[in-house]
Amino acid sequence: MKITVMKNAHEIGKSVGKLFVDAINAKPDITLGLATGASPIPTYKYIYREYQKGKVSLKDVKTYNLDEYVNLPKQDKNSYYSFMHTELFDHTDIKEKNVHFLNGNARDSARECKKYDEMLEKAQVDIQLLGVGRNGHIGFNEPSICFSKGAFKVNLTQSTINANSKYFDENPMPTQALTMGVGSIMKAKKIVLIATGIEKADAVTAMVNGDVTPVCPASILQFHHDVEVYLDEAAASLL
C-alpha cells in the first residue's frame, strides 16, 4: 500500500481528483468504481470543476457504484443514485447509460446482485475509489466471519447506522443495503482509498498494520498490488 498523508480533506480532494482527471484523459472510456459518503466529495468537486474548465470530458467514462440502500426510492435525496447525480454526474457530460448502480428496490435482490457481478466481470474496473467505515467496512462489507466474493444484501451494523443516520432527517435510515463484494472490489486494476478524521484512525491502523481478517474488511487491501491510501493527519495519527 502506498500511503500519503496530507493536511486536510481539501488537499486530498485535489490530489485524488487530479489522479482521476489524468486517468480519464489518458483513457477517455475508462471504467471507474465509485463510492459515496463524505470522503469522496472534494474529489468529485475537483473533477467536475476541471470538466467546467474544459480540462476533461466524462462523455465516454463508465461508472459502477459500490452500494445502494434497500427499499429507498431511487429519487430519494439520500439514495446513492441521487448522491452521485448531485455530487458529480449532473455537473458533467457523463451519459446516463454509462452509470451503473445496484438496484436496492429490485424484487429479487439475489438476482440483481448476480446481474451486477456479471456486468462488473465484463466491465473490468480500472480504478476503484473507496472510503472506509469506522468499523473497517469497504463498500458495505461489514465486519464478518468471511470475505464475500460477489454482491449481496447486507444488514448494516449499528456503527454504520450511527455514522449515516445524520443524513436522514424525517424518515428512518434503511437498515439494509446491496453492496459489491470484496472479491469484486479486489478485481479492480487500481484502488484509491480516502480516509479523514480521527474517527477513522482505528480502522486505518487495522487496515494497514493489522492481520488480514474479515473482522476488518479493509485489511484485504494489503493483498492488492496497487493501492493508494490518502489520509489526513488525524486519520493517520495511530499509524
Ligand code: F6R
Ligand atoms: C459508500 C461506501 C462506504 C463509505 C464509508 C465511509 O459508498 O461504500 O464504505 O465509503 O462508509 O463513509 P464516509 O466517507 O461518509 O466517512
